[in-house]
Amino acid sequence: MNALVKRVWFALAATLIVSLAAVALPDRIQIDDEGRIHLGAPAPTPFLSTAAPTPESTSPPLTREDVDEVIRTAVSAAGLDPAQGRPTVAAGANSNRTGWMAVREKPAAQSEMKAICADLERRGWVLNPNGDSADASRSYERGGWYLLVSTRGKTQAPSNALSDSQTYLTMTGLQVNLSDIPLPEITIRMR
Structure with missing residues (x-):
């Protein structure tokens, strides 16, 4: 029972951390409808559960x-x-x-x-x-x-x-x- 509780808490903590990261870095971390988490380069197929990342600004660098x-x-x-x-x-x-x-x-x-x-x-x-x-x-x-x-x-x-x-x-x-x-x-x- 103790191992099950640890697994549940670990899963909840991991889900919370990844969800917060997905909000902060939508172009780097994506979660699909089946619960798969993709880190790094965008996954080859678009996900319905995440908003499309906004294109990066093309304005010249500022000082x-x-x-x-x-x-x-x-x-x-x-x-x-x-x-x-x-x-x-x-x-x-x-x-x-x-x-x-x-x-x-x-x-x-x-x-x-x-x-x-x-x-x-x-x-x-x-x-x-x-x-x-x-x-x-x-x-x-x-x-x-x-x-x-x-x-x-x-x-x-x-x-x-x-x-x-x-x-x-x-x-x-x-x-x-x-x-x-x-x-x-x-x-x-x-x-």
């Missing part, structure tokens, strides 16, 4: 300075002065990360986030359709960079940093090249 300028421009397009906030990564500290944040009143932060997102979309940033919340966060991709625009509240900040009516408005940029991560094609059948 950190380019992304810093995109952030300043988008913040300005939302009617904010970029100097009202602060950078989340020091200039020159890391060439593949950048960001900006400001403390805002909650109702204003929602409309400012929408204005920032609209500006990014006008400038050719591609919206990630998976896992975003229109009112809390949206992520975009372009030129090898990912930008997350979010309003995050008091629960993720020190208790004395924000009043009940305030939240953080943040833009976080991260340069990630998932094609540099080699994954062999592996098929696992779970029953």
Whole structure:
């Protein structure tokens, strides 16, 4: 009986891990309707249970300075002065990360986030359709960079940093090249 319980827990844990990975990397991990998991190169036949991966952006690679300028421009397009906030990564500290944040009143932060997102979309940033919340966060991709625009509240900040009516408005940029991560094609059948 103890061995059976261990097998069940292992199967549940493996399913959860693979399911989360499939959401994060839909072009690298796929689960078909029969429970088979494919890692690495896409399987030769399409699966009904997974959404087709979005094509990679063909825009030229961006530098950190380019992304810093995109952030300043988008913040300005939302009617904010970029100097009202602060950078989340020091200039020159890391060439593949950048960001900006400001403390805002909650109702204003929602409309400012929408204005920032609209500006990014006008400038050719591609919206990630998976896992975003229109009112809390949206992520975009372009030129090898990912930008997350979010309003995050008091629960993720020190208790004395924000009043009940305030939240953080943040833009976080991260340069990630998932094609540099080699994954062999592996098929696992779970029953």
